[in-house]
Amino acid sequence: MPVDSARSGAPGEARAFFSKFQALLEANTAALAAMAGLERMLGGEYIFDRAFLEKSAREATDHAHQAVYALNAMTGNRHIDLYDRFMALAAAVEDILAGRPEPGDGSLVRSLSDLRLEDQAKAGRDAAALGELAGRLGLPVARGFVLAAPAFGEGGDLAPDARAALAEALAAPETAPGSPSLTVSVAALAPAEARLALSRSGVPAEAAPLAAALEALGREVAGQAPVGARLAATNLAAPPAPARGRLRTAFVGQGGAAFLRCDVWDEADPARAAVILFDRAHPFAPAQPAPETDAAAWAGLTRLAARALAGQGLAAERLLGAAVDMGFRLAASGEVVFESAAALPFVPLGAPPGDAPPALLCGGEPACLGAAAGVVVHVDEDTPPDSLPYGAVAVARSASPALAPLLRRAGAVVAEVGDAVGHLAAIARECRTPALFGLAGAMEALPEGRLVTVDAASGCVLAGVGPTRPAPDGGLSPDDPEYLVLRRLLRRIAILHLTDPDAPDFSAAGCRTLHDVLHYAHDRAVAVLADLRQAGVSERAATPLPLPLPLDLRVLDIGGALAPRASGLADVRSRPLAAVLQGLLLPGMWETGPARVGLGDIIGAMARPLPDMRGNLAIAARSYCNLSLRLGYHFTVIDAYVGDNPEKNAIAFRFVGGLADAAGKNARAACVGRILSRRGFKVETAGELATARRKMIEPEPALEALRLLGALCAFARQRDTGLSGPGAAEALERAFLDAWEAADPDGGKTP
């Protein structure tokens, strides 16, 4: 039944309409569970096969299809464009499963930082590796772009449209190298039998000479490559640098011991060179008999920078699953910029000398397999990412999503609280950072400064330096075709791009993944319900729920949300709604006194229309609620699914508005964001808007998180006025946490 029928229809028709909404919810949660199952395979802990990839990808696709169908059934087919977009994405998923290129893969130019390992078939393995290091780890990589395989014809000639693409790439902001000259290389791609690439430096960053250089190199490579080999070119900015260098992460020295080896030489006088060998464990002590060497000081490579370089090399090794050989430029300022990255053939690495180190602590849940050795640094949500030395072992009380930036630098991460399904676990798998969560007592047993080895596979942290290697035994190698297929699938299925409903690209056409489709369909369906609310339809079907607060809340029960003849909180059967309301009703959260309003607040409020003062509405089922609250001038939406399967559970929170001037509202939104990021939410704030998400949570922590959101909604009401600076916002945060700990029976320790 479309929305117009629901507007005019009888309660029975309205029920049918809402059953479509419930079908959409069920499709949404089932698709998210399938995506979560796929994502967990990245960590190397599970053995899976291609049949699993096919089954999971098609499940996610089928559920997304059902969600789009339900939305159109609710709206009289007003979202056919979303159906078209879904069909295109479903076709792309099938292309990936069949090993075919996806639509859009024919683009000739790709920004280097956008490339990922799964792009190696069209961009070349080394270019894809550089892109991965820049985009995934944030390493300093030279600006540049790739001319992908379709740009080269038989014999290495440039295809007719490749010249125009080159000219556009040199001018476009996202690909322009920003340097008067380029280093270009043309490589033969798989299935070439041998690695074959030719380079040239000092090519002017202008279309004509660049095209000529590429074509000359292309012909030369094609002449040496097997018949039919495809070619791709990498074009990198080449600003002047007095020194250059090479870092190899697995150099086997005399006696069989393995080191990191860094070679640096003077660009003008290559005979002036230095070699530094480092331990393969943080803090990367120089292994040569030379004193804390300043061997490369003449080149501006300080001791600290050299150790950072070593840590970056090992991070690259973990990400690429193999020992790496990285080329870099060294500016006069000492700044390092990587310009090449190649995986080395397997090198057997001997175990460190001495007995196997004893375990300090065991019992953690591996979120990403691997082993890394380094010095312990205690971290929390306030730790500035730049302060964590590359390669250190980060140890935290909780696996908060706010720690995500640290994972680009950490050799390994350990947390006392957390599990393998949280957001930080997903980031660890993306960066391939060994991660061990739920390791009780870690902060005490692993004091700052202690040298340890995290062996995620065994769930243990060892004392001292244990064996580490580029990829774990039985782990998933980035070279495995199934790994690359998994990554391609996740890129089309699981990444969420559409996070802001107010953004211009929040549309059917803006959906780039199935997750976007689901999110957009859900958002549009909720908007339709809000429209119905405006028309009074949902109110007619909704039940007023008396509460000891002036909320004027009605509940639209779409399946098992309320007991018959509900007359209060005790009759709410919807688990997520009950949790939010419990939080709202906690003692000390709902301020009853008048707000402190300044002149600026009044002037600010005059510019805005009065908010809709009609009552608040919850659309709820046994395991779901969508609660829209208008509390004074601030608007909150809580959308939550909480069932027994943690992989299906998800909470989304949106908080915006206020009465105060911009500074007060922004300070309150930032305060809300900080509180939630410390409680396991992935938070984004922009001005007066704060959005927060948690997903894949066990039921009890999810309900506790919803109680916290309810309490925060009540507490934050009217608190924007009088907020005049960071100090006041911090005081507000402390006041809330004090009130929460005083009121919450669990002492506010969870989630």
Place this chain on the structure above:
Amino acid sequence: MTQPETTARTKRRLLVLDDEPIVVKRLKPAFQKAGYDVEVFTDSAAALAAFEADPADIVITDLKMEGLDGIAFLDRVKAVSPEVGVIVITGFATLETAKESFHKGAFDFVAKPFKLADILDVVGRLESHLESRRHAR
């Protein structure tokens, strides 16, 4: 994680059969690190020929394969060596296939995807079971 004792006796011999190369590629180093002598196959006829020539102590086999499927393979290896311990792994687990596997003498039935640690534990339990059966004789 199970770490079998390998110092006082020869290593246990393990045969892994799965027609998906990624599965055997990943299981082989994991079991080698755990102390087993591992042979892997992606073709059931080749696996059967190797087993008939020199039976392994433990077999891990996929169920759904081209040619000789997992249940038939289980039958054949049990006929050659009734003592062999067999673990069935499959991405198409149903109650019926599990029942049939156990009826044919499989020690355990593991649904794909599975954790490396879990399959190592199952093999460890099977090893203990084989040991206790040997002592009982």
